[in-house]
Amino acid sequence: MLSLAAQAGVLDRKPDYTDYDVPLYEQITNRIRAKILARLGEGTNTRDRYFIIPFAYQNKGNAPEFSHSFMSVIRVLADHRQRHLTAGLTKGTYKHREFEAFTISWLPHDFSTNPHLCVFKGFGSRLFPKMNACPLSVGRDFNLAETIQLAVNAKNAVCMWGPYEISQGGFDLGVQRLRLLESGAIMYRADDRLYRKNRSAINCFHAMAGLYDLYPNGGIFGTGFKMWGVNGTARVLMEYRDTANLRGLLLETVDEKKDRFGFVYADPNGRKPYNPFKVASAYRK
Template sequence: MLSQTFSRLALAAGFISCVVLPVSCTTAPVDLKPRTVDFSHYDQPLTVQVFERIQDNVYERLGKGRIKEDRYFIIPFAYENRGNEPHFSHSFISVIRVLADGSHSKLTPELRTRRYKDREFEAFTISWLPADFAENPHLCVFEGFGALVVPSCNECSAVVGKSFDLASTLKLAVSAQVAVGMWGPYEITRGGFDLGVKRLRVLEAGKVKYLADDRISRKKGTAINCFHAMSSLDELYPTGGFLGTGFKGWGLNGTKHVLKEYTTKASNKGLLLQPVDIEKDVVGFVYAPEKGSTKVYNPFRNASAYRN
Protein backbone atom coordinates (compact mmCIF):
# COMPACT_ATOMS: atom_id res chain seq x y z
CA MET A 1 0.00 0.00 0.00
CA LEU A 2 2.83 2.40 0.82
CA SER A 3 5.27 3.49 -1.84
CA GLN A 4 8.92 4.22 -1.25
CA THR A 5 8.08 7.91 -1.29
CA PHE A 6 5.45 7.36 1.35
CA SER A 7 7.91 5.41 3.48
CA ARG A 8 10.31 8.35 3.41
CA LEU A 9 7.46 10.64 4.40
CA ALA A 10 6.60 8.33 7.27
CA LEU A 11 10.15 8.61 8.58
CA ALA A 12 9.98 12.37 8.24
CA ALA A 13 6.63 12.43 10.02
CA GLY A 14 8.09 10.38 12.85
CA PHE A 15 10.83 12.98 13.23
CA ILE A 16 8.35 15.86 13.10
CA SER A 17 6.04 14.25 15.64
CA CYS A 18 8.95 13.64 18.00
CA VAL A 19 9.76 17.32 17.79
CA VAL A 20 6.20 18.55 18.17
CA LEU A 21 4.89 15.82 20.45
CA PRO A 22 7.83 14.59 22.54
CA VAL A 23 5.57 12.80 25.03
CA SER A 24 4.17 10.38 22.44
CA CYS A 25 7.62 9.60 21.03
CA THR A 26 9.75 9.12 24.10
CA THR A 27 11.67 5.87 24.12
CA ALA A 28 9.80 3.19 26.04
CA PRO A 29 11.69 1.37 28.80
CA VAL A 30 13.15 -1.93 27.70
CA ASP A 31 10.97 -4.86 28.77
CA LEU A 32 13.38 -7.53 30.01
CA LYS A 33 10.67 -9.95 31.11
CA PRO A 34 10.29 -13.04 28.92
CA ARG A 35 7.27 -13.20 26.66
CA THR A 36 5.46 -16.52 26.80
CA VAL A 37 2.87 -18.07 24.50
CA ASP A 38 0.41 -20.62 25.89
CA PHE A 39 -0.60 -23.31 23.36
CA SER A 40 -2.96 -25.20 25.69
CA HIS A 41 -6.04 -23.70 23.98
CA TYR A 42 -4.56 -23.69 20.49
CA ASP A 43 -7.27 -25.89 18.99
CA GLN A 44 -10.05 -23.66 20.34
CA PRO A 45 -11.19 -20.94 17.91
CA LEU A 46 -10.27 -17.39 18.89
CA THR A 47 -13.94 -16.50 19.39
CA VAL A 48 -14.35 -19.34 21.88
CA GLN A 49 -11.21 -18.37 23.81
CA VAL A 50 -12.27 -14.73 24.05
CA PHE A 51 -15.92 -15.41 24.91
CA GLU A 52 -15.03 -17.93 27.60
CA ARG A 53 -12.51 -15.58 29.21
CA ILE A 54 -15.02 -12.72 29.26
CA GLN A 55 -17.80 -14.85 30.68
CA ASP A 56 -15.65 -16.49 33.32
CA ASN A 57 -14.11 -13.18 34.43
CA VAL A 58 -17.46 -11.41 34.66
CA TYR A 59 -18.98 -14.36 36.49
CA GLU A 60 -16.08 -14.32 38.96
CA ARG A 61 -16.56 -10.60 39.62
CA LEU A 62 -20.26 -11.10 40.30
CA GLY A 63 -19.46 -13.53 43.09
CA LYS A 64 -21.81 -16.04 44.63
CA GLY A 65 -25.33 -15.36 45.77
CA ARG A 66 -28.11 -13.27 44.32
CA ILE A 67 -27.51 -10.08 42.37
CA LYS A 68 -29.82 -7.42 43.74
CA GLU A 69 -29.02 -4.79 41.12
CA ASP A 70 -27.96 -4.84 37.47
CA ARG A 71 -24.17 -4.80 36.96
CA TYR A 72 -22.33 -3.26 34.00
CA PHE A 73 -18.93 -3.99 32.43
CA ILE A 74 -16.74 -2.86 29.54
CA ILE A 75 -14.09 -4.91 27.73
CA PRO A 76 -11.78 -2.83 25.48
CA PHE A 77 -9.93 -4.58 22.62
CA ALA A 78 -7.35 -3.91 19.94
CA TYR A 79 -5.61 -5.85 17.24
CA GLU A 80 -2.53 -5.20 15.11
CA ASN A 81 -0.02 -6.98 12.92
CA ARG A 82 3.76 -7.11 13.16
CA GLY A 83 4.94 -3.62 12.32
CA ASN A 84 1.71 -2.01 13.58
CA GLU A 85 0.56 -1.02 10.10
CA PRO A 86 -2.53 1.22 10.36
CA HIS A 87 -4.53 -0.68 7.73
CA PHE A 88 -4.10 -3.88 9.77
CA SER A 89 -5.00 -2.27 13.11
CA HIS A 90 -8.31 -1.87 14.90
CA SER A 91 -9.73 -0.77 18.28
CA PHE A 92 -13.14 -1.84 19.60
CA ILE A 93 -15.05 -2.31 22.84
CA SER A 94 -17.76 -4.62 24.19
CA VAL A 95 -20.28 -3.53 26.81
CA ILE A 96 -22.23 -5.91 29.07
CA ARG A 97 -25.23 -5.52 31.34
CA VAL A 98 -25.83 -8.43 33.72
CA LEU A 99 -29.44 -8.46 34.86
CA ALA A 100 -30.27 -8.71 38.54
CA ASP A 101 -31.88 -11.93 39.75
CA GLY A 102 -35.64 -11.73 39.38
CA SER A 103 -35.15 -8.45 37.54
CA HIS A 104 -38.08 -6.64 36.04
CA SER A 105 -35.86 -3.90 34.63
CA LYS A 106 -36.74 -2.47 31.24
CA LEU A 107 -34.59 -4.15 28.61
CA THR A 108 -32.67 -2.25 25.96
CA PRO A 109 -34.81 -2.55 22.79
CA GLU A 110 -32.00 -3.15 20.26
CA LEU A 111 -30.07 -5.66 22.39
CA ARG A 112 -30.69 -9.37 22.58
CA THR A 113 -30.99 -10.98 26.01
CA ARG A 114 -28.68 -13.96 26.48
CA ARG A 115 -27.87 -16.42 29.25
CA TYR A 116 -24.63 -17.76 30.70
CA LYS A 117 -24.96 -20.36 33.44
CA ASP A 118 -27.66 -18.90 35.67
CA ARG A 119 -27.21 -15.26 34.63
CA GLU A 120 -29.07 -13.27 32.00
CA PHE A 121 -27.28 -10.41 30.26
CA GLU A 122 -27.37 -7.91 27.42
CA ALA A 123 -24.26 -7.11 25.38
CA PHE A 124 -23.16 -5.06 22.40
CA THR A 125 -19.92 -4.09 20.69
CA ILE A 126 -18.75 -0.83 19.18
CA SER A 127 -16.44 -1.92 16.35
CA TRP A 128 -16.52 0.88 13.78
CA LEU A 129 -15.34 -0.02 10.27
CA PRO A 130 -16.42 0.49 6.66
CA ALA A 131 -19.72 -1.30 6.16
CA ASP A 132 -18.28 -3.57 3.46
CA PHE A 133 -15.03 -4.31 5.29
CA ALA A 134 -15.74 -8.04 5.65
CA GLU A 135 -15.96 -8.36 1.85
CA ASN A 136 -13.41 -5.67 1.01
CA PRO A 137 -10.78 -5.57 3.80
CA HIS A 138 -8.58 -2.99 2.06
CA LEU A 139 -8.62 -0.01 4.36
CA CYS A 140 -7.74 3.36 2.87
CA VAL A 141 -5.66 5.19 5.48
CA PHE A 142 -3.19 7.55 3.80
CA GLU A 143 -3.35 8.10 0.03
CA GLY A 144 -1.65 10.95 -1.79
CA PHE A 145 1.67 12.71 -1.59
CA GLY A 146 2.26 14.06 1.94
CA ALA A 147 -0.99 12.60 3.32
CA LEU A 148 0.59 11.28 6.49
CA VAL A 149 1.85 14.72 7.50
CA VAL A 150 -0.74 17.04 5.94
CA PRO A 151 -4.37 15.96 6.47
CA SER A 152 -5.66 18.00 3.50
CA CYS A 153 -3.41 15.94 1.18
CA ASN A 154 -5.17 12.71 2.07
CA GLU A 155 -7.23 11.43 -0.85
CA CYS A 156 -9.12 8.81 1.19
CA SER A 157 -12.85 9.48 1.32
CA ALA A 158 -15.35 8.92 4.11
CA VAL A 159 -17.50 5.84 3.57
CA VAL A 160 -20.60 4.32 5.06
CA GLY A 161 -19.71 2.80 8.41
CA LYS A 162 -20.95 -0.16 10.38
CA SER A 163 -20.51 -1.31 13.97
CA PHE A 164 -19.62 -5.01 13.73
CA ASP A 165 -20.49 -7.38 16.57
CA LEU A 166 -17.76 -9.06 18.59
CA ALA A 167 -17.85 -12.42 16.82
CA SER A 168 -17.62 -10.78 13.38
CA THR A 169 -14.76 -8.54 14.51
CA LEU A 170 -12.80 -11.49 15.87
CA LYS A 171 -13.30 -13.31 12.56
CA LEU A 172 -11.71 -10.32 10.84
CA ALA A 173 -8.77 -10.63 13.23
CA VAL A 174 -8.40 -14.33 12.44
CA SER A 175 -8.45 -13.64 8.70
CA ALA A 176 -5.68 -11.05 9.13
CA GLN A 177 -3.73 -13.36 11.51
CA VAL A 178 -3.09 -10.51 13.92
CA ALA A 179 -2.33 -10.18 17.64
CA VAL A 180 -5.44 -9.37 19.69
CA GLY A 181 -5.34 -7.58 23.05
CA MET A 182 -8.17 -7.57 25.59
CA TRP A 183 -8.50 -5.49 28.78
CA GLY A 184 -10.98 -5.90 31.61
CA PRO A 185 -13.75 -6.62 32.24
CA TYR A 186 -13.96 -3.29 34.09
CA GLU A 187 -17.08 -2.49 36.04
CA ILE A 188 -18.92 0.71 35.12
CA THR A 189 -22.07 2.48 36.25
CA ARG A 190 -25.50 2.45 34.63
CA GLY A 191 -24.64 5.92 33.34
CA GLY A 192 -21.59 4.56 31.54
CA PHE A 193 -23.67 1.78 29.99
CA ASP A 194 -26.31 4.27 28.83
CA LEU A 195 -23.65 6.43 27.17
CA GLY A 196 -22.39 3.35 25.32
CA VAL A 197 -25.90 2.52 24.10
CA LYS A 198 -26.36 6.14 23.03
CA ARG A 199 -23.13 6.03 21.02
CA LEU A 200 -24.20 2.77 19.35
CA ARG A 201 -27.51 4.34 18.36
CA VAL A 202 -25.75 7.37 16.88
CA LEU A 203 -23.46 5.17 14.82
CA GLU A 204 -26.28 2.93 13.63
CA ALA A 205 -28.41 5.93 12.61
CA GLY A 206 -26.22 6.31 9.52
CA LYS A 207 -25.41 10.01 9.76
CA VAL A 208 -21.81 9.45 10.89
CA LYS A 209 -19.41 7.93 8.36
CA TYR A 210 -16.15 6.06 8.72
CA LEU A 211 -12.76 7.57 7.88
CA ALA A 212 -9.47 6.17 9.18
CA ASP A 213 -7.68 9.54 9.10
CA ASP A 214 -10.37 11.70 10.71
CA ARG A 215 -8.25 14.74 11.57
CA ILE A 216 -10.41 16.99 9.38
CA SER A 217 -13.71 15.12 9.39
CA ARG A 218 -13.86 15.13 13.21
CA LYS A 219 -13.71 18.93 13.17
CA LYS A 220 -16.45 19.03 10.54
CA GLY A 221 -18.52 16.46 12.43
CA THR A 222 -18.91 14.13 9.46
CA ALA A 223 -16.81 10.99 10.08
CA ILE A 224 -14.71 9.26 12.74
CA ASN A 225 -12.35 6.29 12.94
CA CYS A 226 -12.53 3.17 15.11
CA PHE A 227 -10.87 4.41 18.31
CA HIS A 228 -12.73 7.73 18.27
CA ALA A 229 -15.96 5.74 17.92
CA MET A 230 -15.27 4.13 21.31
CA SER A 231 -13.67 7.12 23.06
CA SER A 232 -15.19 10.16 24.75
CA LEU A 233 -18.67 8.67 24.95
CA ASP A 234 -19.97 12.05 26.08
CA GLU A 235 -18.36 13.80 23.09
CA LEU A 236 -18.97 12.39 19.62
CA TYR A 237 -16.13 14.17 17.85
CA PRO A 238 -13.28 14.24 20.40
CA THR A 239 -10.19 16.30 19.79
CA GLY A 240 -6.74 14.74 19.61
CA GLY A 241 -3.11 15.31 18.77
CA PHE A 242 -1.13 14.20 15.75
CA LEU A 243 -3.34 11.61 13.97
CA GLY A 244 -5.72 11.94 16.93
CA THR A 245 -3.63 9.90 19.36
CA GLY A 246 -0.03 10.49 18.36
CA PHE A 247 2.27 8.94 15.75
CA LYS A 248 1.72 5.17 15.54
CA GLY A 249 -1.41 5.80 17.61
CA TRP A 250 -3.48 2.89 16.30
CA GLY A 251 -3.98 -0.76 17.20
CA LEU A 252 -2.85 -1.47 20.77
CA ASN A 253 -1.64 2.12 21.14
CA GLY A 254 -5.02 3.47 20.09
CA THR A 255 -6.91 1.48 22.72
CA LYS A 256 -4.31 2.35 25.36
CA HIS A 257 -4.92 6.01 24.57
CA VAL A 258 -8.67 5.50 25.05
CA LEU A 259 -8.04 3.71 28.35
CA LYS A 260 -5.96 6.65 29.56
CA GLU A 261 -8.94 8.84 28.82
CA TYR A 262 -11.27 6.47 30.66
CA THR A 263 -9.05 6.53 33.75
CA THR A 264 -9.31 10.32 33.89
CA LYS A 265 -12.59 11.55 32.42
CA ALA A 266 -14.68 8.45 33.10
CA SER A 267 -13.27 7.92 36.59
CA ASN A 268 -13.66 11.59 37.48
CA LYS A 269 -17.28 11.46 36.39
CA GLY A 270 -17.86 8.31 38.43
CA LEU A 271 -18.56 6.14 35.38
CA LEU A 272 -15.62 3.74 35.83
CA LEU A 273 -15.78 1.90 39.15
CA GLN A 274 -12.36 0.26 39.33
CA PRO A 275 -8.72 1.16 38.65
CA VAL A 276 -7.09 0.38 35.33
CA ASP A 277 -3.50 -0.78 34.84
CA ILE A 278 -3.08 -0.41 31.11
CA GLU A 279 0.10 -2.47 30.82
CA LYS A 280 -0.65 -5.25 33.31
CA ASP A 281 -4.35 -5.79 32.61
CA VAL A 282 -4.02 -6.68 28.93
CA VAL A 283 -4.50 -10.31 27.89
CA GLY A 284 -3.09 -11.35 24.52
CA PHE A 285 -4.18 -13.77 21.82
CA VAL A 286 -1.67 -14.39 19.04
CA TYR A 287 -1.83 -16.25 15.75
CA ALA A 288 0.54 -19.20 15.37
CA PRO A 289 0.83 -21.12 12.07
CA GLU A 290 1.29 -24.39 13.95
CA LYS A 291 1.32 -25.65 17.50
CA GLY A 292 4.53 -24.77 19.30
CA SER A 293 5.63 -22.40 16.55
CA THR A 294 8.21 -19.78 17.43
CA LYS A 295 7.23 -17.66 14.41
CA VAL A 296 4.70 -15.67 16.39
CA TYR A 297 4.19 -11.94 16.68
CA ASN A 298 3.65 -11.51 20.42
CA PRO A 299 3.59 -7.94 21.79
CA PHE A 300 2.29 -9.22 25.16
CA ARG A 301 3.98 -10.55 28.27
CA ASN A 302 1.63 -13.52 28.22
CA ALA A 303 -0.54 -14.67 25.38
CA SER A 304 -2.71 -17.56 24.27
CA ALA A 305 -2.13 -18.95 20.78
CA TYR A 306 -4.88 -19.47 18.22
CA ARG A 307 -5.01 -20.81 14.69
CA ASN A 308 -8.61 -20.18 13.61
Protein backbone atom coordinates (compact mmCIF):
# COMPACT_ATOMS: atom_id res chain seq x y z
CA MET A 1 0.00 0.00 0.00
CA LEU A 2 1.31 3.45 -0.84
CA SER A 3 2.16 5.64 2.08
CA LEU A 4 0.30 8.91 2.47
CA ALA A 5 3.47 10.77 1.54
CA ALA A 6 3.87 8.74 -1.63
CA GLN A 7 0.23 9.28 -2.55
CA ALA A 8 0.65 12.99 -1.97
CA GLY A 9 3.67 12.97 -4.27
CA VAL A 10 1.59 11.44 -7.03
CA LEU A 11 -1.16 14.01 -6.60
CA ASP A 12 1.28 16.94 -6.47
CA ARG A 13 3.16 16.30 -9.69
CA LYS A 14 4.67 19.48 -11.00
CA PRO A 15 5.30 19.99 -14.69
CA ASP A 16 8.65 21.13 -16.06
CA TYR A 17 8.61 24.91 -16.65
CA THR A 18 11.80 25.02 -18.76
CA ASP A 19 9.86 25.70 -22.00
CA TYR A 20 6.95 27.52 -20.40
CA ASP A 21 7.26 30.55 -22.71
CA VAL A 22 7.63 28.40 -25.85
CA PRO A 23 4.28 28.05 -27.69
CA LEU A 24 2.76 24.60 -27.28
CA TYR A 25 2.85 23.78 -30.99
CA GLU A 26 6.56 24.60 -31.07
CA GLN A 27 7.22 22.49 -27.96
CA ILE A 28 5.51 19.53 -29.59
CA THR A 29 7.19 19.83 -32.99
CA ASN A 30 10.59 20.31 -31.32
CA ARG A 31 10.09 17.08 -29.38
CA ILE A 32 9.01 15.18 -32.49
CA ARG A 33 11.99 16.41 -34.50
CA ALA A 34 14.50 15.65 -31.76
CA LYS A 35 13.24 12.12 -31.23
CA ILE A 36 13.06 11.26 -34.93
CA LEU A 37 16.50 12.70 -35.65
CA ALA A 38 17.92 10.66 -32.78
CA ARG A 39 16.42 7.54 -34.35
CA LEU A 40 17.85 8.33 -37.78
CA GLY A 41 21.36 8.99 -36.50
CA GLU A 42 24.08 11.04 -38.18
CA GLY A 43 24.79 8.76 -41.14
CA THR A 44 23.11 8.54 -44.52
CA ASN A 45 19.47 7.54 -44.43
CA THR A 46 19.40 4.82 -47.09
CA ARG A 47 15.66 4.10 -47.00
CA ASP A 48 12.38 5.82 -46.27
CA ARG A 49 11.40 5.69 -42.60
CA TYR A 50 7.87 6.04 -41.28
CA PHE A 51 6.59 7.21 -37.87
CA ILE A 52 3.31 7.83 -36.05
CA ILE A 53 2.79 10.26 -33.19
CA PRO A 54 -0.54 9.63 -31.40
CA PHE A 55 -2.10 12.43 -29.34
CA ALA A 56 -5.04 13.20 -27.10
CA TYR A 57 -6.31 16.19 -25.23
CA GLN A 58 -8.84 16.52 -22.41
CA ASN A 59 -9.94 18.86 -19.63
CA LYS A 60 -9.85 18.25 -15.89
CA GLY A 61 -13.23 16.56 -15.82
CA ASN A 62 -12.45 14.51 -18.94
CA ALA A 63 -15.71 15.73 -20.43
CA PRO A 64 -16.29 14.25 -23.89
CA GLU A 65 -17.16 17.72 -25.24
CA PHE A 66 -13.60 18.87 -24.46
CA SER A 67 -11.73 15.71 -25.48
CA HIS A 68 -10.11 14.67 -28.73
CA SER A 69 -7.91 11.91 -30.17
CA PHE A 70 -5.68 12.55 -33.18
CA MET A 71 -2.49 11.29 -34.80
CA SER A 72 0.33 12.63 -36.96
CA VAL A 73 2.09 10.44 -39.53
CA ILE A 74 5.54 11.23 -40.94
CA ARG A 75 7.58 9.81 -43.79
CA VAL A 76 11.28 10.72 -43.68
CA LEU A 77 12.68 10.38 -47.18
CA ALA A 78 15.83 8.45 -47.98
CA ASP A 79 18.89 10.61 -48.74
CA HIS A 80 20.15 11.09 -52.29
CA ARG A 81 17.46 9.00 -53.96
CA GLN A 82 14.76 9.73 -56.48
CA ARG A 83 11.42 9.54 -54.74
CA HIS A 84 7.71 9.75 -55.47
CA LEU A 85 6.02 12.17 -53.12
CA THR A 86 2.46 11.68 -51.88
CA ALA A 87 0.03 14.20 -53.31
CA GLY A 88 -1.60 16.56 -50.83
CA LEU A 89 0.72 16.01 -47.86
CA THR A 90 2.77 18.68 -46.10
CA LYS A 91 6.36 18.73 -47.37
CA GLY A 92 9.37 20.06 -45.50
CA THR A 93 13.05 19.87 -44.69
CA TYR A 94 14.65 19.88 -41.24
CA LYS A 95 18.42 19.68 -40.78
CA HIS A 96 18.85 18.31 -44.31
CA ARG A 97 16.22 15.61 -43.75
CA GLU A 98 13.30 15.81 -46.18
CA PHE A 99 9.92 14.65 -45.01
CA GLU A 100 6.21 14.60 -45.75
CA ALA A 101 3.52 14.45 -43.09
CA PHE A 102 -0.17 14.57 -42.35
CA THR A 103 -2.47 14.47 -39.34
CA ILE A 104 -5.72 12.58 -38.82
CA SER A 105 -7.79 14.91 -36.64
CA TRP A 106 -11.48 14.49 -37.44
CA LEU A 107 -13.88 17.16 -36.19
CA PRO A 108 -16.90 19.17 -37.37
CA HIS A 109 -15.80 21.42 -40.23
CA ASP A 110 -16.52 24.64 -38.31
CA PHE A 111 -15.08 23.54 -34.97
CA SER A 112 -12.39 26.24 -34.91
CA THR A 113 -15.06 28.97 -34.89
CA ASN A 114 -17.83 26.97 -33.19
CA PRO A 115 -16.11 24.76 -30.60
CA HIS A 116 -19.32 23.50 -28.99
CA LEU A 117 -19.30 19.77 -29.57
CA CYS A 118 -22.59 17.93 -29.22
CA VAL A 119 -21.83 14.45 -27.86
CA PHE A 120 -24.91 13.33 -25.93
CA LYS A 121 -28.21 15.21 -26.05
CA GLY A 122 -31.42 14.01 -24.49
CA PHE A 123 -32.49 11.78 -21.63
CA GLY A 124 -30.91 8.33 -21.83
CA SER A 125 -28.72 9.28 -24.80
CA ARG A 126 -25.55 7.91 -23.22
CA LEU A 127 -27.04 4.44 -22.95
CA PHE A 128 -29.38 4.37 -25.92
CA PRO A 129 -28.02 5.79 -29.19
CA LYS A 130 -31.49 6.21 -30.71
CA MET A 131 -32.27 8.73 -27.98
CA ASN A 132 -29.31 10.94 -28.85
CA ALA A 133 -30.55 14.11 -30.58
CA CYS A 134 -27.12 15.42 -31.62
CA PRO A 135 -27.08 16.25 -35.35
CA LEU A 136 -24.71 14.98 -37.99
CA SER A 137 -22.02 17.45 -39.04
CA VAL A 138 -19.95 17.89 -42.15
CA GLY A 139 -16.49 16.80 -41.04
CA ARG A 140 -13.04 18.20 -41.72
CA ASP A 141 -9.58 16.84 -41.13
CA PHE A 142 -7.63 19.47 -39.15
CA ASN A 143 -3.85 19.73 -39.44
CA LEU A 144 -1.59 19.49 -36.40
CA ALA A 145 -1.14 23.24 -35.90
CA GLU A 146 -4.90 23.82 -36.02
CA THR A 147 -5.58 20.95 -33.61
CA ILE A 148 -3.01 22.08 -31.07
CA GLN A 149 -4.48 25.59 -31.20
CA LEU A 150 -7.85 24.11 -30.27
CA ALA A 151 -6.24 22.53 -27.20
CA VAL A 152 -4.56 25.82 -26.29
CA ASN A 153 -7.83 27.73 -26.67
CA ALA A 154 -9.49 25.35 -24.19
CA LYS A 155 -6.39 25.25 -21.90
CA ASN A 156 -6.50 21.47 -22.08
CA ALA A 157 -3.94 18.88 -21.04
CA VAL A 158 -2.34 17.32 -24.13
CA CYS A 159 -0.85 13.83 -24.22
CA MET A 160 1.72 12.67 -26.77
CA TRP A 161 3.04 9.16 -27.42
CA GLY A 162 6.00 8.16 -29.57
CA PRO A 163 7.18 8.79 -32.22
CA TYR A 164 6.83 5.08 -33.02
CA GLU A 165 8.35 3.62 -36.16
CA ILE A 166 5.89 1.89 -38.48
CA SER A 167 6.10 -0.01 -41.75
CA GLN A 168 5.40 1.44 -45.18
CA GLY A 169 2.17 -0.56 -45.10
CA GLY A 170 1.12 1.34 -41.98
CA PHE A 171 1.88 4.65 -43.66
CA ASP A 172 -0.12 3.63 -46.74
CA LEU A 173 -3.12 2.66 -44.60
CA GLY A 174 -2.96 6.04 -42.88
CA VAL A 175 -2.98 7.80 -46.26
CA GLN A 176 -5.98 5.70 -47.32
CA ARG A 177 -7.86 6.76 -44.17
CA LEU A 178 -6.95 10.39 -44.83
CA ARG A 179 -8.30 10.11 -48.38
CA LEU A 180 -11.58 8.65 -47.08
CA LEU A 181 -12.03 11.51 -44.64
CA GLU A 182 -11.20 14.11 -47.29
CA SER A 183 -13.53 12.56 -49.86
CA GLY A 184 -16.72 13.87 -48.30
CA ALA A 185 -18.18 10.36 -48.25
CA ILE A 186 -18.39 10.27 -44.46
CA MET A 187 -19.63 12.81 -41.91
CA TYR A 188 -18.74 13.60 -38.31
CA ARG A 189 -20.67 12.56 -35.23
CA ALA A 190 -19.17 12.21 -31.77
CA ASP A 191 -21.56 9.35 -30.91
CA ASP A 192 -21.37 7.25 -34.07
CA ARG A 193 -23.07 4.11 -32.74
CA LEU A 194 -26.03 4.38 -35.12
CA TYR A 195 -23.88 4.78 -38.22
CA ARG A 196 -21.83 1.61 -38.26
CA LYS A 197 -24.00 -0.25 -40.76
CA ASN A 198 -24.22 2.42 -43.44
CA ARG A 199 -20.74 3.85 -42.66
CA SER A 200 -22.07 7.38 -43.01
CA ALA A 201 -20.55 9.10 -39.95
CA ILE A 202 -17.59 8.59 -37.66
CA ASN A 203 -15.99 10.19 -34.59
CA CYS A 204 -12.35 11.18 -33.97
CA PHE A 205 -11.52 7.95 -32.09
CA HIS A 206 -12.76 5.68 -34.85
CA ALA A 207 -11.24 7.89 -37.54
CA MET A 208 -7.76 6.93 -36.36
CA ALA A 209 -8.45 3.47 -34.91
CA GLY A 210 -8.63 0.16 -36.75
CA LEU A 211 -7.42 1.38 -40.16
CA TYR A 212 -8.70 -1.86 -41.68
CA ASP A 213 -12.03 -1.57 -39.83
CA LEU A 214 -13.79 1.79 -39.51
CA TYR A 215 -15.51 0.86 -36.25
CA PRO A 216 -13.37 -1.43 -34.08
CA ASN A 217 -14.96 -2.36 -30.77
CA GLY A 218 -13.76 -0.71 -27.58
CA GLY A 219 -15.10 0.80 -24.38
CA ILE A 220 -18.31 -0.04 -22.57
CA PHE A 221 -20.66 -2.26 -24.60
CA GLY A 222 -17.98 -2.58 -27.31
CA THR A 223 -19.12 0.66 -28.92
CA GLY A 224 -16.37 3.15 -28.21
CA PHE A 225 -18.46 4.61 -25.35
CA LYS A 226 -16.13 6.25 -22.77
CA MET A 227 -13.35 6.13 -25.36
CA TRP A 228 -12.43 9.80 -25.48
CA GLY A 229 -9.37 11.87 -24.66
CA VAL A 230 -6.39 9.95 -23.29
CA ASN A 231 -8.49 6.80 -22.85
CA GLY A 232 -9.46 6.91 -26.51
CA THR A 233 -5.94 7.22 -27.90
CA ALA A 234 -4.64 4.60 -25.48
CA ARG A 235 -7.31 2.26 -26.82
CA VAL A 236 -6.17 2.99 -30.38
CA LEU A 237 -2.61 2.03 -29.43
CA MET A 238 -3.87 -1.20 -27.89
CA GLU A 239 -5.72 -1.87 -31.16
CA TYR A 240 -2.52 -1.35 -33.16
CA ARG A 241 -0.50 -3.48 -30.77
CA ASP A 242 -2.85 -6.41 -30.22
CA THR A 243 -5.00 -6.83 -33.35
CA ALA A 244 -3.62 -9.59 -35.58
CA ASN A 245 -3.88 -7.78 -38.92
CA LEU A 246 -2.26 -4.63 -37.50
CA ARG A 247 0.65 -6.15 -35.56
CA GLY A 248 3.05 -5.96 -38.48
CA LEU A 249 2.51 -2.22 -38.84
CA LEU A 250 4.27 -1.28 -35.59
CA LEU A 251 8.00 -1.92 -35.69
CA GLU A 252 8.66 -1.38 -31.98
CA THR A 253 7.22 -2.06 -28.55
CA VAL A 254 4.41 0.20 -27.39
CA ASP A 255 3.31 0.74 -23.79
CA GLU A 256 0.29 3.01 -23.88
CA LYS A 257 0.68 3.91 -20.18
CA LYS A 258 4.43 4.29 -19.70
CA ASP A 259 5.02 6.11 -22.99
CA ARG A 260 2.84 9.11 -22.19
CA PHE A 261 4.35 12.59 -22.20
CA GLY A 262 2.12 15.49 -21.22
CA PHE A 263 1.82 19.19 -21.91
CA VAL A 264 -0.28 21.06 -19.34
CA TYR A 265 -1.62 24.57 -19.20
CA ALA A 266 -0.16 26.51 -16.27
CA ASP A 267 -1.98 29.66 -15.25
CA PRO A 268 0.33 32.71 -15.08
CA ASN A 269 -1.45 33.64 -11.83
CA GLY A 270 0.02 30.56 -10.17
CA ARG A 271 -3.01 28.34 -9.77
CA LYS A 272 -2.14 24.65 -9.69
CA PRO A 273 -2.30 23.16 -13.20
CA TYR A 274 -4.36 20.12 -14.07
CA ASN A 275 -1.63 17.50 -14.63
CA PRO A 276 -2.69 13.85 -15.10
CA PHE A 277 0.79 12.81 -16.29
CA LYS A 278 3.90 11.49 -14.59
CA VAL A 279 6.08 13.58 -16.90
CA ALA A 280 4.85 16.85 -18.38
CA SER A 281 5.94 20.21 -19.72
CA ALA A 282 4.07 23.40 -18.85
CA TYR A 283 2.73 25.81 -21.47
CA ARG A 284 0.83 29.08 -21.43
CA LYS A 285 0.19 29.80 -25.11
